[in-house]
Amino acid sequence: MHKRLMIGLLAGFFLTCSDTASSADGAQQFEYRVLATKKTATPQKELNGAGVEGFRFEGIMGGNTEWGGSEAVAVISRERAVEKRSSFEYKLLATSKTSTMQKELQQAADEGFGYRGQTVFETTFGGKEVVIIMERNRDAKPQRYAYKLLATSKTSTMQKELVEAGEAGFQFVGMTVAETPFGGKELVTILRLGPNR
Numbered sequence: 303m304h305k306r307l308m309i310g311l312l313a314g315f316f317l318t319c320s321d322t323a324s325s326a327d328g329a330q331q332f333e334y335r336v337l338a339t340k341k342t343a344t345p346q347k348e349l350n351g352a353g354v355e356g357f358r359f360e361g362i363m364g365g366n367t368e369w370g371g372s373e374a375v376a377v378i379s380r381e382r383a384v385e386k387r388s389s390f391e392y393k394l395l396a397t398s399k400t401s402t403m404q405k406e407l408q409q410a411a412d413e414g415f416g417y418r419g420q421t422v423f424e425t426t427f428g429g430k431e432v433v434i435i436m437e438r439n440r441d442a443k444p445q446r447y448a449y450k451l452l453a454t455s456k457t458s459t460m461q462k463e464l465v466e467a468g469e470a471g472f473q474f475v476g477m478t479v480a481e482t483p484f485g486g487k488e489l490v491t492i493l494r495l496g497p498n499r
Contacts (some may be wrong), residue, residue, distance in 0.1 A: 309362045318476050331382040335359075338375045340371050345376055349435075351393035355389045356380045356387025360437055364423030374423045374433065389440040391415075396433045397424065400453035400490060403432055407492070408450045414421045414444025417492060445497035453489040467493050 335357060337348045349359060357378040364374045380387065393415050395406045407417075415436035423433045438444060450472050452463045464474070472493035480490050 317359040322462060324334065327385045328381065330399065332379045333382055334360075334377060334379045336375060336377055338373045342371055345374055346394040349376070349378065349390075352378050353390035353392055356384070356389065358388075358390055359392060359418050359437055360420045362419050362433070362435060364433065376435075379463050391438045393416075393436040393438075395436065396431045400429050400432070400451060403434065403490075404449075407434060407436075407451060411447050411449050411494075412439055414438045414446060416445060417448060417449070417475050417494060420476045420478050420490075420492060422478050422487075430480060432478060433490065435437055447494040447496035450495070452493070453488045455488050457489065460491060464491065464493075489490040 303310050311352050335352060337345055337352075339345055339348070345362075357380045360377045362374060362376040393410050393413075395410065397403050397406065411417075415438045418435045418437045420432065421435045422430055424430050442495055445493060452460060452462065452467065472495045475492050475494055477491045478487065480488050
C-alpha cells in the first residue's frame with residue numbers, strides 16, 4: 303500500500319512539473335530525468351554522463367519501489383532553452399563505516415567537490431550504506447569546504463556535538479538515519495565550514 307502511494311505521489315509530482323512548464327508562457331521550463339538502480343556504482347556513471355549534458359542532481363532516496371525492489375532513485379534536471387550549459391561532475395561516496403565516510407568526504411572536498419545530498423541505500427553486497435552525493439562544476443572555480451561527519455545512536459549526543467560544531471562555525475547540510483553493521487541505528491549528520499578555507 304505504501305509503495306503504491308509513494309509511486310503515485312512521485313508520478314503526480316512529475317506530471318505537475320511537466321504541466322506547469324508547458325502551460326506557463328515565457329516562464330522557465332525544466333527537463334527532468336529519473337535514475338534508478340540497485341548498484342551504488344551505477345548512479346555515479348549515469349550522473350556523470352548526464353552532467354556533461356548540463357543536467358544537475360536534485361535529490362536522491364534509497365528504498366523499495368513497486369517494480370525495482372530495493373533501489374536508489376535520483377532526480378536530475380536542467381533548464382530548457384539555455385544556449386551554454388555548465389558541465390557537472392559527480393562522485394558517490396558509499397560505505398557502512400562512518401569513519402571511512404568522513405575520510406572520503408574530505409578527500410572529495412579537497413578535490414573541489416561539494417555536498418549535494420545523502421540517503422541510505424540497501425545494496426546486495428554492502429548491506430545498508432550511507433550514500434553521499436558530491437558535485438563539481440567543471441566550468442567554475444571550485445569552492446573548497448572542510449566537512450565534519452557526526453554519527454551517534456543517541457539524539458542527546460547529537461545535540462551536544464551539533465552545538466560544539468556550530469560554535470566552531472560549521473553549518474548543517476544534511477542528515478540520515480542509517481542502520482549500519484557496526485554502529486547499529488545511527489544518526490549521520492554532515493556539516494561544512496568554508497568555503498575556500
